[in-house]
Amino acid sequence: MMDEEARQNWQLILTPTGVEWSGRTRYAAAMYFYKAGEMSAEVLEIYRICSRLDNEDAMDALKAYHMGREWIEKVERMRTDLS
Template identity: 45%
Template sequence: MTGPIEPETAEDRAQLDLLRLPLGTPGSGIHRYGAAMHFYRRGLLDAETLEAYRICCNLDAEDPDAVLRSRRTPDKTG
């Protein structure tokens, strides 16, 4: 992620709520992915993080942050 997302509009706030849906909630994976796409298009989410949300879009209980961490190469972990 490029940093914490700071919502600027009512739409951003609505999308941030979707991005933060609890893991395991039915349909949450696809809603989180849609919200991630919103922030990616606005330049607030990087492609690597968007890909983690895409991977999880049909896996409601899967944590996109865990997927992102598992895909990082050692030189990107800081």
């Protein structure tokens, strides 16, 4: 069972691209998952790089660079579960 804080951070990290401040929103949520031990430093760095780019999805970068396979799978499951 997911607690309310985790659910809120999942919703934040899944913020669509193109929304003003969405890159920073996703990065803030990524910090939560990193501190919780659910995300590697390598994946967090991609979110940091993308944080100022509201139109860039860190997930696309992770896929392009073949990084964070486990995180990508988790995000794809959560997109389905939370929709």
